[in-house]
Amino acid sequence: MKIKVLSIGKSNPDFIKEGIAFFHHKIKHFCDFEWQELVPKKKSELPDLSKKIDAELLLQHLEDSDIVILLDERGKTFKSSYDFSEFINKKQLSGVKRLVFVVGGSFGFDESIYQRANEKISLASMTFSHQMIRLIFLEQLYRGFAILHHLPYHHE
């Protein structure tokens, strides 16, 4: 199974970029992993228009066969990191070709993205910036694989 993350907007500040590189390097030992940042050419301060611009770009980068999972505060929550690792494992076992996680922009997702998505997940009850969510998600993805492979990372 290939795992791809599509994130809207550039990662910043530098510590976020470096953290992404850090986890990317670790995750790619476990799966075919790709991180892609989509930067819209146009920008708008109007939330609805901004979400539509992001959505158009996002949809161009999705294939019909992709299983698309949004990181969304209204999404399914997990009781633990084990629970999340099981979620990843089930996707692997069900023969998904490409699993695409989407980290939205600062205004969230347009309705067209909710319609295209297969699932929504939420990693915390508290709100984090869409930049911090990148690190939080990647750490949990790495931790999930470490659990599935019985590596000791989850005691670190």
Place this chain on the structure above:
Amino acid sequence: MKIKVLSIGKSNPDFIKEGIAFFHHKIKHFCDFEWQELVPKKKSELPDLSKKIDAELLLQHLEDSDIVILLDERGKTFKSSYDFSEFINKKQLSGVKRLVFVVGGSFGFDESIYQRANEKISLASMTFSHQMIRLIFLEQLYRGFAILHHLPYHHE
């Protein structure tokens, strides 16, 4: 109210250090804030002994009047970042002189620390490394102040 974070062990890798500096800079606009890393001179691979070594060092850095809050997976959870900002606000209003948050080492806390602590809090149902918790906590602390001061950060 002064807020101090005591964390066991050095921050690493570099992106964690840089993230701490990033949030430290932001948080100090709102309160007298100090971040201190405590590095035990001795080390042990035995969890119980390691926790005792950490505890001895921690207790040396606490004053009797400190209100001590442990970041602990068995701690009180928050429904939202607003909920956490209210927690901070109540501490300020109750006349606490110094609020000390403690981020433990990889094995958690010794019983003597649980006995000294006033409260335990947990920021997520999922497990994060004690390094990532540093960033997660600081982002929520900054977000908490931004909410209390009606700043737009929580929409970023």
